[in-house]
Amino acid sequence: MVQHKMWAIGGGKGGVGKSVLTLALSIWLAKLGRKVTVVDADLGGANLHILLGIRYPSVTLQDFISRKVDKLSDVLIDTPHENLKLICGADDMLSLANPKYTQKMRLLNQLNNLPTDFVILDLGAGTSYNVLDFFLYATGKLAVFTPQATSLQNVYGFIKSSLLRRLSREFSQNEVLSALIIRFASGSGEEKISSMSELKHIVREFSEENYLRLCQITDNFDVKIVANMVKKDKDREASKVVRTVTEKYLDIHLTDLGFVQYDTEIERSVNRMVPFLLDDSKSQAALSTYQIAYQILKEAAAKSSGDEHTRPGSPYAALSPAAGSPALP
Numbered sequence: 113m114v115q116h117k118m119w120a121i122g123g124g125k126g127g128v129g130k131s132v133l134t135l136a137l138s139i140w141l142a143k144l145g146r147k148v149t150v151v152d153a154d155l156g157g158a159n160l161h162i163l164l165g166i167r168y169p170s171v172t173l174q175d176f177i178s179r180k181v182d183k184l185s186d187v188l189i190d191t192p193h194e195n196l197k198l199i200c201g202a203d204d205m206l207s208l209a210n211p212k213y214t215q216k217m218r219l220l221n222q223l224n225n226l227p228t229d230f231v232i233l234d235l236g237a238g239t240s241y242n243v244l245d246f247f248l249y250a251t252g253k254l255a256v257f258t259p260q261a262t263s264l265q266n267v268y269g270f271i272k273s274s275l276l277r278r279l280s281r282e283f284s285q286n287e288v289l290s291a292l293i294i295r296f297a298s299g300s301g302e303e304k305i306s307s308m309s310e311l312k313h314i315v316r317e318f319s320e321e322n323y324l325r326l327c328q329i330t331d332n333f334d335v336k337i338v339a340n341m342v343k344k345d346k347d348r349e350a351s352k353v354v355r356t357v358t359e360k361y362l363d364i365h366l367t368d369l370g371f372v373q374y375d376t377e378i379e380r381s382v383n384r385m386v387p388f389l390l391d392d393s394k395s396q397a398a399l400s401t402y403q404i405a406y407q408i409l410k411e412a413a414a415k416s417s418g419d420e421h422t423r424p425g426s427p428y429a430a431l432s433p434a435a436g437s438p439a440l441p
Contacts, residue, residue: 117412118224118231120153120250122274123257124266126237129340130256133372133401134234135163140405142195146229149188152201153246154236161200164191169200176222177215184222197228216242220249230412239273247274252408254336254369257354259347268357271335275308275362278329289315289322308363333364338404339371347371369407372400 121134131154138150152160152173161169171187174180181187189198223231233250235243247253253274257267276297283289292314296305305311308330316323339350351368358366375397 117229117252117408117415118233118250119252119254119408120233120235120247121254121256122235122243122247122270123255124237124239124270125263128256128258128263129372130237131159131163131234133256133338133340134232135160136398136401137405137408138196138230138232139193140402141230141232141409142193144405144409145195146409147195147197147227148230148232149197149199149226149228150232151199151223151234153233154201160198160234161189164198166191166198166200169198172200173219174201176219184219185226188226216245220246230408239270241277244274244277248278252336252411253334254338255366256338256340257350258341259339259343259350264350264354264357267337267354271358271364271366272362274335275330275333275364278333279326282325282329283322286322288318307361312363330363334367335364336367336369338369341374342371343374369404370400372404373397 121130121137123130134150138148142148150160154160161167166189169189171181171189173187176184176187184199187199189200191198223233233246235246237243255267255271257263276293279293280290283293292305292311295303296308296311298304299306305314308326312323312326315326337351337354339347342348342350348371351371355366355368358364373396375395
């Protein structure tokens with residue numbers, strides 16, 4: 113049994129195909145026999161139900177936030193796909209975009225207790241505290257971007273903002289360190305701090321303990337990345353650029369889960385409210401998302417049962433991307 117795992121999928125600004133990718137990964141995990149709950153956590157801008165062909169959801173996240181229902185499981189919606197359930201957001205409720213702290217923690221706690229193998233969060237665009245807090249809370253963190261220069265800058269900014277949010281919460285009671293973190297965040301002025309390495313060097317001069325805490329946070333700051341809408345061979349280098357810049361300035365090591373090819377059929381599928389991989393499960397984009405889903409499944413399996421997927425006779429061996437993706441009905 114795969115251990116319950118929460119994944120948050122973000123990436124800064126919109127337009128990178130994050131929701132479409134979230135849905136594709138969720139469907140693949142469900143097709144691979146795992147119980148999956150996909151959550152439209154784009155608070156104030158829900159769209160996952162449309163992508164699933166559900167025009168008018170009977171219940172939404174707002175019913176839970178406003179306490180019309182007591183349990184988050186009461187707003188689970190069946191989808192046309194076996195093993196896949198949806199928690200729909202509510203784009204008509206502006207207040208949902210800024211839930212109170214108690215509302216947010218109630219939501220996160222109940223998300224963590226849902227009877228499912230995977231909870232996949234489709235986060236909203238931007239770097240608001242709510243988006244960052246959902247991203248940081250998840251055990252699996254995936255940042256999505258496209259090969260365009262602006263998107264590379266945006267995803268780097270998203271990852272940096274997430275790290276700074278983590279540091280700010282960790283050292284909120286330390287006035288000196290908080291001030292240094294603000295200097296690093298601003299990245300400008302005569303007293304700017306240009307990199308995490310520079311910040312660590314300054315901190316180490318007055319506190320070895322806090323320096324070690326900083327190192328521990330950056331060493332364990334595990335973020336995966338995926339390049340989406342890749343058209344040309346040179347576009348595949350985008351992930352390397354993001355990894356290099358992030359390592360240089362943030363002192364963290366990203367894990368590249370691969371890339372998804374650009375496919376004109378995806379836009380047509382969105383307009384028809386049908387997940388693109390159902391039209392052609394053998395397309396390059398479908399195969400790419402399958403391989404990414406497999407890596408997510410493999411990581412969860414390894415953490416829950418040692419390297420179970422490598423044992424002789426393990427059921428995970430049959431899921432290897434080398435064998436291609438399973439046909440969808």
